[in-house]
Amino acid sequence: MTEGSAIVSLDSVKKTYMLGTTEVHAVAGVSFSLARGDFVSIAGPSGSGKTTILNMIGCIDTPSAGEVRIDGTITSGLSDDEITGLRSRTLGFIFQSFNLIPVLSVRENVEFPLLLGKGKVSKEQEEWMDRLIEEVGLTDRREHRPYELSGGQRQRVAIARALATNPRIILADEPTANLDSKTGEAIIELMRRINREFGTTFIFSTHDPKIVAEADHVIRLKDGLVAENTLARRANGGGEAAK
Numbered sequence: 001m002t003e004g005s006a007i008v009s010l011d012s013v014k015k016t017y018m019l020g021t022t023e024v025h026a027v028a029g030v031s032f033s034l035a036r037g038d039f040v041s042i043a044g045p046s047g048s049g050k051t052t053i054l055n056m057i058g059c060i061d062t063p064s065a066g067e068v069r070i071d072g073t074i075t076s077g078l079s080d081d082e083i084t085g086l087r088s089r090t091l092g093f094i095f096q097s098f099n100l101i102p103v104l105s106v107r108e109n110v111e112f113p114l115l116l117g118k119g120k121v122s123k124e125q126e127e128w129m130d131r132l133i134e135e136v137g138l139t140d141r142r143e144h145r146p147y148e149l150s151g152g153q154r155q156r157v158a159i160a161r162a163l164a165t166n167p168r169i170i171l172a173d174e175p176t177a178n179l180d181s182k183t184g185e186a187i188i189e190l191m192r193r194i195n196r197e198f199g200t201t202f203i204f205s206t207h208d209p210k211i212v213a214e215a216d217h218v219i220r221l222k223d224g225l226v227a228e229n230t231l232a233r234r235a236n237g238g239g240e241a242a243k
């Protein structure tokens with residue numbers, strides 16, 4: 001893959017936090033490229049730097065050194081307005097704890113990212129909402145509130161919400177960590193179906209080997225460094241190291 005065709009690339013990215021007078025190298029010099037439409041797992045144990053990397057890709061956090069490129073654009077050179085634009089047009093987010101708004105219905109939660117931009121949704125967007133709610137299998141739950149749903153159903157709402165703006169990239173930080181393993185696998189299957197159907201690039205972190213096995217591209221972290229970068233070839237069960 002050439003640099004230009006990557007949808008996300010990190011070049012010698014570091015993130016250092018100061019804890020009192022001690023430097024914590026959360027990310028200690030990481031480079032990788034992800035292709036458009038990739039289904040990527042950022043794997044690694046707790047504390048290995050997964051969240052820090054996702055936050056830098058999501059422009060929630062900025063690198064201490066190195067460059068993050070989203071669709072060819074170096075994020076550190078952008079103004080606040082440009083970051084907001086990039087985040088609302090290109091990126092969707094799914095969280096471990098679902099982060100739904102308790103007083104809103106399923107439908108309203110899914111609609112929320114669109115309301116943030118404009119204040120109201122068009123007829124076309126309403127049809128898109130219906131399609132998304134159907135995609136995640138919650139058409140008969142659309143007027144329910146989050147507390148009336150199971151964990152798996154809540155995460156389905158969050159997936160539909162992340163898709164509301166039809167982003168090219170969805171970032172999911174341990175999306176299955178608060179779910180039992182069967183429900184977690186169903187959530188990954190749903191993400192995979194959307195990845196195939198819409199061509200959305202998914203980047204999800206996990207420390208669960210069964211979830212890692214579902215990815216086409218595995219970036220494994222250890223102590224803030226890339227320990228493995230593998231493109232899976234699921235058809236023959238083998239794999240190859242990514243460039």
Ligand SMILES: Nc1ncnc2c1ncn2[C@@H]1O[C@H](COP(=O)(O)OP(=O)(O)O)[C@@H](O)[C@H]1O
Nearest residue numbers: 017019024026045046047048049050051052053
């Ligand atoms: N805001 C922060 N201040 C200080 N240290 C941090 C901060 N955020 C993360 N860290 C440290 O950076 C390392 C990587 O954290 P993180 O990216 O959250 O790992 P993971 O998501 O893989 O569990 C850990 O050692 C963590 O304690």
Ligand SMILES: [Mg+2]
Nearest residue numbers: 050051052173
């Ligand atoms: Mg984390």
